[in-house]
Amino acid sequence: MEAQPATWAGQPTTDSMHYLNQAAGGLMPDSVLHAVSHYMQREQALGAYIASQQVQPQLQQLYARLAELLHCQPADIALTTGNTHGWCAVAGALPLEAGDRVLVTPGEWGGNYAMLRQLQARTGCVVEEMPCTPGGALDMAALQASVDARVKLVALTWVPANGCTVYDAVALGQLCARHGIPYIVDAAQALGHIPVDVQALQCDALTAPGRKWLCGPRGTGLVYLKPGFAARLQPMTVDHVSCPITPTGPVLRQDARVLEQSEASMALRLGLLAALDTAQAQGWPQRFAAIAQRATQLRAALAQVPGLSVHSLPDAPAGCGIVPFTLEGYTPAQVQQALLAQDIQVAASGMGYTPLDMQARGLTAVVRASVAWHTSEADIAALVSALQRLAASHTVPA
Numbered sequence: 202m203e204a205q206p207a208t209w210a211g212q213p214t215t216d217s218m219h220y221l222n223q224a225a226g227g228l229m230p231d232s233v234l235h236a237v238s239h240y241m242q243r244e245q246a247l248g249a250y251i252a253s254q255q256v257q258p259q260l261q262q263l264y265a266r267l268a269e270l271l272h273c274q275p276a277d278i279a280l281t282t283g284n285t286h287g288w289c290a291v292a293g294a295l296p297l298e299a300g301d302r303v304l305v306t307p308g309e310w311g312g313n314y315a316m317l318r319q320l321q322a323r324t325g326c327v328v329e330e331m332p333c334t335p336g337g338a339l340d341m342a343a344l345q346a347s348v349d350a351r352v353k354l355v356a357l358t359w360v361p362a363n364g365c366t367v368y369d370a371v372a373l374g375q376l377c378a379r380h381g382i383p384y385i386v387d388a389a390q391a392l393g394h395i396p397v398d399v400q401a402l403q404c405d406a407l408t409a410p411g412r413k414w415l416c417g418p419r420g421t422g423l424v425y426l427k428p429g430f431a432a433r434l435q436p437m438t439v440d441h442v443s444c445p446i447t448p449t450g451p452v453l454r455q456d457a458r459v460l461e462q463s464e465a466s467m468a469l470r471l472g473l474l475a476a477l478d479t480a481q482a483q484g485w486p487q488r489f490a491a492i493a494q495r496a497t498q499l500r501a502a503l504a505q506v507p508g509l510s511v512h513s514l515p516d517a518p519a520g521c522g523i524v525p526f527t528l529e530g531y532t533p534a535q536v537q538q539a540l541l542a543q544d545i546q547v548a549a550s551g552m553g554y555t556p557l558d559m560q561a562r563g564l565t566a567v568v569r570a571s572v573a574w575h576t577s578e579a580d581i582a583a584l585v586s587a588l589q590r591l592a593a594s595h596t597v598p599a
Contacts, residue, residue, distance in 0.1 A: 219545040219580040224362065224390055224523050224571035227416035229476065236475035237418060240468040253467050263470055266477040271425055272398045279457040280470060281422040284389040287408035289316050290460045291385055291424060294434035299325030301353040306331050306368055307561060308361030310387055311553040317356065330557060337366040337514025339373060354383050360390035362554040363567055364523030366514045374403035389413060394522050395489060405430045417473035420466055426457040436460065488574040493520030495572040499581050500524055506588045512567050525550065525567040528591060533566040536591065543587050
């Protein structure tokens with residue numbers, strides 16, 4: 202029987218909006234708004250510190266929920282304010298030196314790439330692209346042949362922000378494990394979208410935000426650190442939480458929370474817990490299946506639009522929830538605005554999202570449609586009809 206995600210409990214209310222922008226931010230269920238609001242009322246009545254002390258059991262539940270989702274232990278999780286916070290905290294804490302090689306894919310997130318270029322300028326390390334096949338997959342044989350003792354970091358954006366492909370993160374993790382190379386996975390567009398098992402990935406670190414496929418509040422995120430990996434890090438910023446003061450002086454924590462700091466929004470963290478509880482009640486496997494189903498339907502439906510080109514690479518799975526495209530005669534920004542005027546929301550992704558891939562393919566921007574577990578056939582039909590009208594109009598919007 203076909204899944205009907207639009208009828209599930211916990212579906213966010215979008216009124217008349219057809220929301221196809223999950224990769225930018227998921228729509229929060231009502232439970233998230235209630236959790237955030239309730240805590241803020243508690244903080245207003247009791248003050249920040251007493252209110253925070255009273256909800257420590259719920260905070261521990263958040264660590265446990267995330268650990269269960271990633272297949273690790275709660276002590277392996279640090280909470281952050283977003284993916285950039287977590288990823289840069291890990292990358293910036295690695296002891297890179299002149300001549301060290303740092304390997305990335307063509308689909309590396311532009312923000313990560315900017316951070317790596319800063320580290321290159323500061324330390325003298327060298328950022329290099331990993332070899333890929335013509336279809337966009339990692340060329341594991343060529344990569345194996347290129348690895349030497351100077352490779353000190355492999356950084357993977359698992360699902361690139363422009364939806365060009367989905368890399369084989371498990372195969373890459375196996376290679377890194379064989380050679381003892383630190384392996385960081387940016388799962389910003391993966392966690393909550395596809396199954397994530399850090400044991401299978403064999404990654405040393407993994408980062409994700411709460412606002413995308415987890416459908417939590419903006420300003421939340423997480424880092425997973427493999428047990429023992431924290432001892433290899435030299436954090437750029439610490440405080441009395443990440444580096445407790447002892448009678449003999451400050452001592453860095455030896456678990457993932459060496460990357461945490463004392464100041465954080467407890468309300469937003471409780472909102473993230475509510476989002477995870479809602480998803481768990483619905484069933485993560487059901488949500489993953491619904492996303493893949495709607496993504497496959499979207500790709501098939503877009504083929505009906507004259508002048509539309511989908512820009513996924515050949516080896517990208519049909520079930521990837523991010524679908525990049527362009528429409529002849531229109532810039533992606535023009536398409537985005539024209540659709541928004543018809544209550545359809547998509548994104549216009551510029552070169553900065555995935556600079557290496559887009560420059561290599563001569564793309565300056567793409568329209569990015571991304572489905573959610575609650576995306577309906579009506580949402581897809583509305584998008585396709587609007588694009589067909591645009592294609593037929595031959596008039597570029599002002």
